[in-house]
Amino acid sequence: MLSLARKIFGTETGRKLRRMKPIVDKINALEADFKALSDEALKGKTAEFRARLEQGAKLNDLLPEAFAAVREAADRAIGLRPYDVQLMGGIVLNDSSIAEMKTGEGKTLVATLPCYLNALPGTGVHVVTVNDYLATRDSEWMGKVFAQLGMTTGVISHGKSDQERREAYACDITYATNNELGFDYLRDNMKYSIEEMVQRGHAYALVDEVDSILIDEARTPLIISGRTEDRTEFYKTIDALIPQLGDDTYEIDEKARSVLLTEEGNEEIERLLRENDLLKEGDLYDIENVSIVHHVNQALKAHKIFQIDKDYIVKGEEVLLIDEFTGRMMQGRRLSDGLHQAIEAKEGAKIQPENQTLASVTFQNYFRLYKKLAGMTGTAATEADEFHSIYELEVVEIPTNRPIARIDNEDEVFRTLVDKYAAIVDDLVDCQERGQPVLVGTVSIEKSEQLSKLLSDKKTFRDTLGHLYPKDDAEIEAFKKSGRPDARPLKDMLKLIPLEHNVLNARYHEQEALIVAQAGVPGAITIATNMAGRGTDIQLGGNADMRMMQWKAEQAEKGVEPDEAAIAAQKTVIAADIAAKREIALAAGGLYVLGTERHESRRIDNQLRGRTGRQGDPGRSKFYISVQDDLLRIFAPERLDGIMKTLGLKEGEAITHPWMSKALETSQRKVEQRNFDIRKNVLKYDDVMNDQRKAVFEQRIDFMTAPDVADVIKDMRHQTAEDLVTEHIPPKVYADQWDVEGLATELREVFGLDLPVQDWAKEEGIADEEILERVTEAADRAFAEKAANGGPDLMRRIEKSFLLQAIDQNWREHLQNLDAMRSMIGLRSYAQRDPLNEFKTEAFALFEKMMDSLRVEVTKQLMLIRFERAPAAPEVPQDITATHIDPRTGRNAMGAPDAGPVASRVSPTQRRTSEPADPTKPETWGRVARNAACPCGSGKKYKQCHGAIGSRDTET
Template sequence: MLSIARKLFGSSNDRAIKQMAKDVQKINALEPEFEALSDEQLKAKTGEFRERLGTGEKLDDLLHEAFAAVREAAKRSLGQRHYDVQLMGGMVLHQGDIAEMKTGEGKTLVSTLAAYLNALPGKGVHVVTVNDYLARRDSEWMGRVFAKLGMTTGVILNGMMDEERRRNYACDITYGTNNELGFDYLRDNMKYALKDMVQFGGREADKATHAYAIVDEVDSILIDEARTPLIISGRTEDRTEFYKTIDALIPLLDEEDYTVDEKSRSVSFTEEGNEHVEEILREKGLLESGELYDVENVATVHHLNQALKAHTIFKKDKDYILREDKVILIDEFTGRMMPGRRLSDGLHQAIEAKEGVDIQPENQTLASITFQNYFRLYDKLAGMTGTAATEAGEFDSIYGLGVVEIPTNKPIARLDEEDELYRTAKEKYDAIIASIEEANAKGQPILVGTVSIEKSETLSDLLKKRKIKHQVLNARYHEQEASIIAQAGVPGAVTIATNMAGRGTDIQLGGNVDYRIADWVEQQKQKGKEPTEDEIKAEREKIAADVAEKKKQALEAGGLYVIGTERHESRRIDNQLRGRSGRQGDPGRSKFFISVEDDLLRIFAPERLDAIMRTMGMKEGEAIQHPWMSKAVETSQKKVEARNFDIRKNILKYDDVMNDQRKAIFEQRIEFMTSQNVTDVIKDMREQVAEDIVRRHIPPKAYPDQWDSEGLAEDVKKYFALDLPIVDWAGEEGIADEEILERLNKAQSESYAEKAANTGPELMRRIEKQILLQTIDLHWREHLQQLDALRSVIGLRGYAQRDPLNEFKTEAFSLFEHLLDELRFETTRILSNIRIEPAGMAPPRPPQDITPVHRDPQTGRNEMRPEGAPPTPPTQGVLAGAARSAAAGDAFDADRPETWGKIARNAPCPCGSGKKFKHCHGSVSAV
C-alpha cells in the first residue's frame, strides 16, 4: 500500500523537490536584473537587504533575491554559475535540514547561498569542515564570492593565537573545523573576562550567540565523530618508568591468559591469567601486599589492562604510525595522520612504551562537551553530505534535522556491480590485481580504496611486482594528498587511497587544470624564473587542451573504475568511495572485492559462512557474486551501525545529565564576568556559610550542653579568620542559636568591610571577581573528575537490578549540590584569609598548560593540541597567594616562587611538576 501511495502522490522528498522547483524558477527570473547591476550596485544589495530586515521583513522574504545575488557574485568572482539543483540545496540548508548531494555536485558552492542569507542579521555564520585544509581552502575560495557582496570571511585554524581567532569570529562568515569550534567554546568558558573570549569577544553583546552553522560532511562530524566527547585536558604526574616496567610484563603472558573481543575492541584477563599476572607481579616485587584486585593495587591493574590493550588491539600502520620518535594516530575515517592527538587513560603512554619511544605525561579532564550538545547550542543547524539517508533516523532524533535528497545535475551513468566474495584474502588480491591489469591495459583510470595503511602497502607491493605504475595515498604521503587525488582521473592512472571520506578534492577525468598550472608555476620558480601573466595564460590554454584530450580518452575507456578492496564498517564510507566515480554524469564503474577473512565478515558475518563456501565445493580463485550475498554483507554493516548508534545514544544520555550542570556553571561564570560588582554575591555566600557552620555545630532544637561551641569557634577561625569568644557566648544564660548567628554575621561583616575599606573599593571588587572565577574553575574541574570516575563504575549498579542511568542522575545531582556548597565555603575562606597590599592590580592569569582532546570514535584515541594551548588556572593552594601577588602588582609566574604567595602543603606545586608542594619546592631540602 505504501509503495502504491508513493507512486500516486510521490514521496515526501519528491514533494519537497517539486515545491523548491517553483522557487528556483523565481530565482532564475531575477537573473537578468542582477546581471545588469554594476559591481558596486551588487555589493550595495547587502546593505539594502539588512535595512529591509530592520523594517520587519523575514529572511524567507529575501530568499529569492539573496540567492540571485549570490549566484551573480559567484559568476563574477569564480566564473561558476549555481545549477538549479544547487539552488535547491541552498534552500534545504536555509530551512535547517541536511542536503544529500552526490560527490561532484558542488556542495562547497551550495553553502554560499544559505551562508550569505543567514549572515544578513549580523550574528555570524559558522561553516564547519572536517579538516584545516578544507577550512582554509573554502574560506579563500568562497571568500571571493562573499567579498563581491560586501561581506567578510574568516577562518579558524589550528595554532592560531586568541587575537587572530577573535578577529576571524567577528567576520560575517567564519570557516573552521568541528574540533576548533568546540575547543574554542570550552576554552572561552575558562577565561576570566568577556573581552578575552574568542567566539564572541569581537561581536556585540546582543549578537553574541551561536546563531547558525552549516556542517560539511555532516555524517562524518555529527555521526562518526560524535561517539566521543571533546575534552580540554591538563598534565598530571609523570609515571614514565612505571609504564616501561608494566610493558615489560606483557610478553611474559601466555595467549590463554586473556581474551580479545574484536567487536568491542576490548581485552580482558581470564581467571588463569589473573593468577599468572599476580604471580609475575610478586616475582618482580610489584605486588608487595594484598591481592591483585585490592584497592591499593587499582592503579597497577589499570596500567596492566592498558598495556595489554596496546599490545593486542592497537596495530602499527593501521591505528598509528611511528614518525620522528612519536606515536602518531591515524584517522579511521579518512586515513590521515592526526599529529597532536592522543589516547586517554594512559593508553597512548602504553603504546609509547610498547614502541620504545619517549613517553609523554598523562592528562586530566578540565572541561568537556559532546559534539551533540555543542552543535545543539546553535539556534539553527544545517548540513550537507553525499551520504546521509542511511542515518536519517539518528539525525532526526538527536539533532532534529531532516534529510532531503537533491537530484543530480545530470543523470548518474555509473555502473555499480555486485560484490565478489572469495574464501581467502590471497584469492581476493589475485582477483583485484587481475581486474586492475585488465582496466589499465585499455587506459581506464582506476581508484583503489583500502581500509588501512598496511593493506594499501600490501597492494602496492603486489602492483610493483607486476610493474604497474601507481600512486599511494595514505597517512605516510599525506602532504601530496590534493595533487594525487586531482590527477587520479588521468587515463591509465592507478591510485591507491586509504579511505576517501572528507577528501574535499574531486577526481576529474583527464586531470585537474588548476593543479597542473600550479605545479608548472612552482617548477618555473625553482628554475629561477617568475612567469608573467601572459605566460601563465598561454600555459593554461596548453594544459586545458591536453586535459580535454585526456578526458576524451578516459571517457572512451569507460570512465573512472572504483575498486573497493574491503567493505567498511559503515555503508556511508563505501558509498563515498563509490561516489568518486560518475561525477556530473560521467560514465564509470565500481565493484567491491571481499573475502571471508576480511575484518567485517570475520567479526560480524555468520560464523558458518566459510563452511558453507567449502560445502559448495568452491575451487581456489572462484568467487560468489549474487545479490543475496551483497545483502548479507549489508546486514553485517547494519549491525555495526546499530551498535555505534547505541554507543552514541548512551554517551548522549549521560552527557545530557552533565550538560545541564555545564550550562549552569558556564552561564554563572559569564554572569560574574559581565557584572561590574559581585559584592552582593560574596555577601550572600558569607552569610550562607555562617548559617551552615552554626547549623552544623548547633543542631536545631538541641540543648546548650549538646552544642559543639569549640568546633564552631574553629570553623569561624578557619572560614572567617576571626577569633571570636564563641565558647563564652554559648555559656551565656538563655542565649539562642539565632543570636549566636546574628553576632557572627555582624562580626564577619564588620571585619570584611574593614578589609575592603583598607584595600580600596575598586581593587577589592576585582579581587573578589578573580577569586570567585578561579574557585569555580577549581571545583568544576574536580567535579568533572568525580563524574568521570562515577561514569566508569556506575554500570555495576545494574547487577543490583538498578538502572545505571537513573543512579548516575541521582549521584551527579548530589555531587553538584556538594560542588555549590564547596564553592561558597572556599570563596569565603580565601577572601577572609588573604592579605591584600594595595598596589597595581594585575589582571587574572589565564589558564596554562592545557590540551584539547577528542577521542577517536573507532579506536578510542583522544585529540590534543599541545602547541599554542592556553595555560592552566592556578591550583587550589595557589589561589590565595596568586590574589595577593596580583594585588601587589606581581603577576603569578610558575618559574618565580616569590610570586606564588602562601601555598598549602598538600596542594600541587605551582611549578607544574605534578608533585605536592611539600614534596617539591615546599620540601625541607628545597628550602
C-alpha cells in the same frame, strides 16, 4: 503496498522538492534584474537587506532576492553560476535540514547561498569542515563571492592566536573545523574576562560532511586536559610484563575491541608484578592496587588490540593516531587514561605525561547550542533516523544536475584473501592496458601497503599469488577448467610488475591534493585508505589547476619567473593535453572505483563509490570481498565459509549472489547499530552533565560581565555562616548538646574570627538564630575592614578573580569525580539498578557538594586575605591539551598543547632603585606608600592607580 503508495502519492522528498519549485522560479525571474546591477549596486544590496530586517522583515521573505544576489556574485567573482538543483540545496540548508547531494554536485558553492542569507542579521555564521585544508581553501575561494556582496570572511585553523581567532569570529562568515570550534568554546569558558573570549555566540552553523562530523566523530567527547606527573619508568616496566603472558591468559573480543585477563592471567600477572616489586601488599584487585590493574589492562590493550599501520604509525619518536574515517594522521591527538603512554612504551617511543580533564563537551551538545543548524553530505540517508532523533534534522535528497551514468556492479565474494587479491591485480592490469583510471579503496594503511607491495615487487607477487597463474602450456589447459579460466601465464604477469600506481595514506599526507587531482588520468591507479572529505574532485583527464601549480613550482626551482604570456601559453598546452586524455578515459569507461573490502559503515562505501560518475560522467564501481575480511569474519554468519565450500567454490572462483549481498549488508547494519548505541550512550550520560555545564558556564559569564560580584560574595559569606552554625548548633536542640567548641574552631579556620561563642552559649535564653546573627555581623565587619584597607576598587577585582578561579578549580575536580563515578557506575547493574538513573542521582549530589565547597572556599580565601606590596615569583604557564577521542576505539582524540596559559597574570619585576624616578617608568619608582600620590602624575592614590591588584607593583 509501500511501492504502490509511493507511485500514487510520491515520496516525502519528492513532495518537498515540488514545494521548492515556485521559490526557484522566483529566483530565476530575478536573475535579469541582478545582472543589470553594477558591482557597487550589487554590494549595496547587503545594506538594503539588513535595513529591511531591522524594519521587521523575516529572513525567508528575503530568500529569493538574497539567493539571486549570491548567484550573480558567484558568477562575477569565481565564474560559477549555481544550478537550479543547487538553489534547492540552499533552500534545504536554510530550512535547518540536511541536503544530501552527490559528490561533484558543488556543495561548496551551495553553502554560500544560506550562509549569505543567515549572515545578514550580523550574528555570525560558522561553516564547519572536516580539516584545516578545506577550511582555508573554502574561505579563500568562497570568500571572493562574499566580498563581492560586501561581507567579510574569516578562517580558524590550528595554531592561530587568540587575537587572530577573535578577528575571524568577528567576520560575517567564519570557516573552521569542528574540533577548533568545540575547543574554542571550552577554552572561552576557562577565560577570566569577556575581552579574552574569542567566540561571539552560536547563531547558525552549516556543517559540511555532516555525517562524518555529527555521526562518526560524535561517539566521543572533546576534552581539554592538563599535564600530570611523569611515570615513564612505570609504563616501561608494565609493558615488559605483557609479552611474558601466554595466549591462554587473556581473551580478545574483536567486536567490542576489548581484551580481558582470564583467571589464569590474573594469577600470572600478579606473580610477575610481585617479582618486579610493583605489588607490595594485598591482592591484585585490592583498592590500593586499582591503579596498577588499570595500567596492566591498558598495556594489554595496547599490545593485543592496537596495531601499528592500522590504528597508528610511529614517526620519529612520536606515536601518531590514524583517523579511521579519513586515513589521515591526527597530529596532536592522544588516547586517554594511559593508553597512549602504553602504546608509546610498546613501540619504544618517547613517553609523554598523562593528562587530567579540565573541561569537556560532546559534539552533540556543542552543535545543539546553535539556534539554527544545517548540514550537507553525499551520504546521509542511511543515518536519517539518528539525525532526526538527536539533532532534529530532516534529510532531503537533492537530485543531480545531470543523470547519474555510473554502473554499480555486484560484489564479487571469494573464499580467501589470496584469491581476492589475484582477481584485483588482474582487474588493475586490464584497466591500465585499456587506459581506464582506477581508484582503489582500502580500509587501512596496512592493507594499502600490502596491495602496493604486490604491485611493486616481483618476488612478493610470485610468493603470494604465483600459484594462481599457470606456469606453462600444460597448466594453461588445466586452468581453463578451473575457477580462473582467463588467468594469464605467470611469466606474462611478472613482465607487468611493477605496475605503476600511487598510494594515498597517512604516510603520504603531504602529497594528498596532487595525488587525488591526477587520479583521473588514463591508466592511473590510485590506492587510497579512505576518500571521505578529501575535498579535491577527481576529474577525468586530470586537474588543470593542479597541473599549473606544478608547472609554476618547477619554474621556480629553475629560478625562472614566467610572464603572463608564458603562463597563458602553458595553460593552453595543459588544457589541450587534458582534453585529449579525458577522451581516452571516457572511451575506457570513465573512472573505475574498486573497493578491496567493505567498510563497517555503508556510508563510507557510498562515499568511495560517489567519487566516480560526477556531473554525468560515465563510471563504474565494484567491491571485491573475502570471507576472511575483518567485517565478515567478525560479524557475518560463522557458517559462511562452510556454505561456500558446500557450493563447491573452486580456488580463485568468485560468487555473486543476492544472499551474499544481504549477509554483507546485515554485517554492516550490526556495526552501525552498535556505533549508534555507543553514541546514544555517550549522549545520555553527557546530557546529565550538560545542564550542570551550562549552569556553570553561564554563571561564569554573568560574573565576568557584572561590574562587581559583591552581592554574590556577601550571599556566599552569609550562607557559609548559616551552614556552619546549623552544623554545630542544630535547630530545636538543647543548648547542652551544642558543639560550641567545634563552631569556634571552624569560625577561626574559615573566617579568621576568634569569637566568644562559648560565652554566648551560656547566656540565658539565647537561640541559634541569635548566634547566627552575631557571627554574620562579625564576619561582615571584618570583611568591611579588609575592603577599606585594600580600597573598594581593588577589593571588587579581588572578589571577581577569586570567585572565577574557585569555580574553575571546583569544576575540574567535579569532572574528575564524574569520570571516576562513570567508570564504575556500570557495576550497579549487578544489583538490578539502572546505571544511568544511578548516575543522574549521584551526579546531582556531587554538583550540590561542589557548590557547597565553592561557597566555603571563596569565603575562606577572601576572609583570610592579607595585603602587602612585594614582587611575586613569575607564574609558570600551565600547558593544556585539547583531546577528542577516536570514535571507533573509544580513544581520546584531538589533543594539542595550548600556546599559553589558560589565564595568566603578569608578575611584577624587581624594581631597580638605582635609577632616578621617571613618571613613565614604574620600575624606577622604588617603594611607594599605598596612600601616597601615584608617581605617574594621575592625581590618584597609588593604591587606586598603579598599586591596584594585577599591576606590576603589588600582589595579593
